[in-house]
Amino acid sequence: MSVTFGQLLASALGAGFAQVKGEWWRATVGIGAAPALILAGLLVFCPESPRQLVSHGNHEAAKAVLLRICPTSTEEQRHAKIMSIELSLNEATQAMTEQSLWVTFKRIFTTPATGRAVLTACMVMAISQLGGFNTLM
Incomplete structure (x- = not known):
């Protein structure tokens, strides 16, 4: 649905800029870069995945990210989540090495x-x- 809406919006913008004289066709190309630039700018504010941090042995950073994501969670809940992630990683590693x-x-x-x-x-x-x-x- 989002892709179709984006195509519709792009067609409308393209039709609007088609009537403008000069080199304004470049604006439609430039507008296409806007979502990627916004995403790149906001990506700095996204926390690292707790699963990725645990897989690299950084448990304290994983707990900090979990606290940021779920500020009302208790220390026990965050510890249980870390243990759950470790178990999941161990099972995945074992399954990959068996076959x-x-x-x-x-x-x-x-x-x-x-x-x-x-x-x-x-x-x-x-x-x-x-x-x-x-x-x-």
Whole structure:
């Protein structure tokens, strides 16, 4: 929905700038950079992921981030969350070392539930691209 709204907005801006004489077509290209620049500017204020910090052994920074995200949490809750993250990381590491990457990748397509999900996602993307709706925009 957001992509379609963005395409509609871009078409409206493009139609508006099409009537302006001179080199104003560049404004439509420049406007496209605005969301990326805003995101890059605001990214500095995003905290690091507690999972990433725990995986690198920085438990105190992870607790500080959890406190920033959930200011009403208790010390016990933050400690429990850190332990939960550690357990999850250990399980993921163990699962990755038990099987090869190829076996894990192959399981995505051979397990019926994930196979259907992958097929559905690929079909939706193919229909989106092959449908030609963007030619109307």
